Amino acid sequence: MSATLSQKPIAIAVIGGGSWATALVKILSENNVSIRWWLRSREAIKHIKTHGNNPDYLSSVRLDLQKISPYENIIEAVQEAEFVLVAVPSAFLQDALKPLNSTHLKGKKIVTAIKGMIASHKATITDYMKTAYGTPDEDLLVVAGPCHAEEVALERQSYLTISSTGSANAERFSGLIRNRYVRCATNQDPSGTQYCFVLKNIVALACGIAKGLNYGDNFQSVLVSNALQEIKRFLDAVSPFENRDLSGSAYLGDLLVTAYSQFSRNRTFGSMIGRGYSVKSAQMEMNMIAEGYYAVKSIYEINRDYGVSMPITTATYNILYEKIAPLVEFKILKDSMK
Numbered sequence: 001m002s003a004t005l006s007q008k009p010i011a012i013a014v015i016g017g018g019s020w021a022t023a024l025v026k027i028l029s030e031n032n033v034s035i036r037w038w039l040r041s042r043e044a045i046k047h048i049k050t051h052g053n054n055p056d057y058l059s060s061v062r063l064d065l066q067k068i069s070p071y072e073n074i075i076e077a078v079q080e081a082e083f084v085l086v087a088v089p090s091a092f093l094q095d096a097l098k099p100l101n102s103t104h105l106k107g108k109k110i111v112t113a114i115k116g117m118i119a120s121h122k123a124t125i126t127d128y129m130k131t132a133y134g135t136p137d138e139d140l141l142v143v144a145g146p147c148h149a150e151e152v153a154l155e156r157q158s159y160l161t162i163s164s165t166g167s168a169n170a171e172r173f174s175g176l177i178r179n180r181y182v183r184c185a186t187n188q189d190p191s192g193t194q195y196c197f198v199l200k201n202i203v204a205l206a207c208g209i210a211k212g213l214n215y216g217d218n219f220q221s222v223l224v225s226n227a228l229q230e231i232k233r234f235l236d237a238v239s240p241f242e243n244r245d246l247s248g249s250a251y252l253g254d255l256l257v258t259a260y261s262q263f264s265r266n267r268t269f270g271s272m273i274g275r276g277y278s279v280k281s282a283q284m285e286m287n288m289i290a291e292g293y294y295a296v297k298s299i300y301e302i303n304r305d306y307g308v309s310m311p312i313t314t315a316t317y318n319i320l321y322e323k324i325a326p327l328v329e330f331k332i333l334k335d336s337m338k
Contacts, residue, residue, distance in 0.1 A: 009034040009067070010176060013081035015074065015096060017044055019057040019288075021087035023149035024113060025068060026061050028085075030179035035068045038077040040096070045070040058153045074099050083109045083173060085143075089289035090116030090125065094132075102133045109169050110135050111162075113143040115197045116291035117298045124194040138166030141173055142190045144197060144250040146257035147182075148264070155181045161250035162186050163193040185249075191239040193250055196231060199313070200255040201292030202299060203227040204266035206316050206333075207259045209326050211267070212274020219334070223312070224259050226337045228252065230310050234299070237306045266292040273319060274326050297321060311336040 010033045014025055017039030025035055039045050047055045048070045052063045071077035074096070078084050084105065088096050093114065110133075112125040121128055126140040142163040152158055160177055164170040165188055174184040187193065206227070207220055215223075232246055246252055258264045269290035272282040279293065300317040303310055315333040318324040 007032060010083070011036065011081045012176070013038065013078040013084045014087060015077070015084065016087035017041055017054065017056065018087065018089070019149040020113060022054045022058045022061060023147075023152035024085060024087055024143070025063065026058075026152060027177060027179060027182050029064045029067045031176050033067060033176060036071055036077045036081055037068055038071045038074045042072060045072055058149060061153050075104060078104055078108065081108060083111055083141075083176075085111040085113060086125070087113040090114050090118060090291060091289065091294055093118065093125070093128075094120075097132075100133070105133050105135060107139075108135075109139045109141060109173070111141040111143060111173060112194075114291075115145075115201060116295055117194075117198055119294050119298050122298050122302050124191065124198075126190055126194065138164070138169060140164060140190060141166070141170055142193050143177075144193045145254040146249060148257065148261060150263045152182070158182050159249050159253070160184045161193070161248075163190040163250065164188065165190060187248070187250060189241045189244050192235050192241050192244050195235055195239055196246075196251045197254050197258075198291075198295045198299060199227075199231045199234065200258045201266045201290070202296045202313055202316055203231075203255060204258040204264050205270035205273075205290070205292040205296065205320075206312050208264075208267040208270020208272070209274040209316070209319065210270075210330065212271040212276075213326055213330055215330070220259070222337055224255065227259075227312050228255065230308075230312055231255070233308045234303065234306075234310060237308050238302065266290045269293065270316075279320060292316075293320060 012033050013036045014021055015038050025037055044056055052065055053059050110129050114125050117124055118128040129135045144161040147158045147160055162170045162174040170186040174186050177184040210220055265288050269282055296317045299313055311333055315329045319326050319329050
């Protein structure tokens with residue numbers, strides 16, 4: 001349950017100034033919390049303090065400045081926090097956390113809302129936090145979808161899952177996420193949950209490429225159903241978990257919304273690649289990070305040790321990193337699917 005107004009607000013540091021971080025700040029601020037929000041941009045911090053909205057992302061969202069305090073110094077932001085919620089693109093996480101050491105984060109619960117991997121370590125975010133900062137398993141939590149930031153801004157009904165081996169921490173944080181337009185469940189599969197939403201970003205790229213190549217809905221439905229089988233094979237090999245149910249919203253639900261939604265930046269990025277954009281030109285035009293671009297390289301390299309059959313991942317990797325023409329690669333891919 002959420003804390004009542006008579007109780008002391010729960011201190012939460014939020015790291016990141018993008019659309020997902022802004023959406024999470026909005027969600028959390030519906031409850032009895034004190035949000036210490038670190039943003040890289042000094043201009044954004046000044047604007048938020050003056051006008052009560054993020055000028056760069058989800059600018060229509062009104063921010064409750066009685067509960068939200070923007071910080072320029074990340075050490076100060078995390079200092080009094082019980083939970084530290086990280087919501088920056090995976091490619092920028094190491095740089096964002098660079099001023100912090102294990103002492104700064106000791107005893108804090110680290111919550112990752114990052115749907116990517118640390119490419120240089122080929123590691124999930126929780127594995128990286130264990131290695132780099134010594135955070136114990138029970139203090140590591142994962143925020144899983146399906147949930148687009150743009151729909152949170154519109155207060156459309158959304159569902160999240162908090163995953164952690166520390167079930168008490170997961171229940172506690174899920175209570176801070178629940179509000180009138182967000183429902184929240186828990187599970188104990190943080191590794192599988194993270195790998196699944198890394199993989200679903202790759203699938204969304206593939207769906208976007210298919211759209212850019214003018215494949216229709218019939219093909220995409222087969223692509224997504226084959227992708228779920230591919231995800232299962234990979235998870236069974238890399239992160240086995242007895243009670244995992246891939247039909248759950250944290251797995252299949254997140255896959256579907258990312259593969260089909262107009263708000264999916266991975267799908268948008270893939271569509272541009274399918275229409276003939278180079279990777280660089282697509283990145284410049286979007287001005288947003290498509291996590292799948294980095295994820296596909298990490299998953300492809302991890303799978304070298306496991307040898308799992310992953311035709312969708314392989315095709316996407318070949319297009320983005322080996323510069324094989326999408327038309328050629330998808331001709332091969334479509335013949336491999338059932």
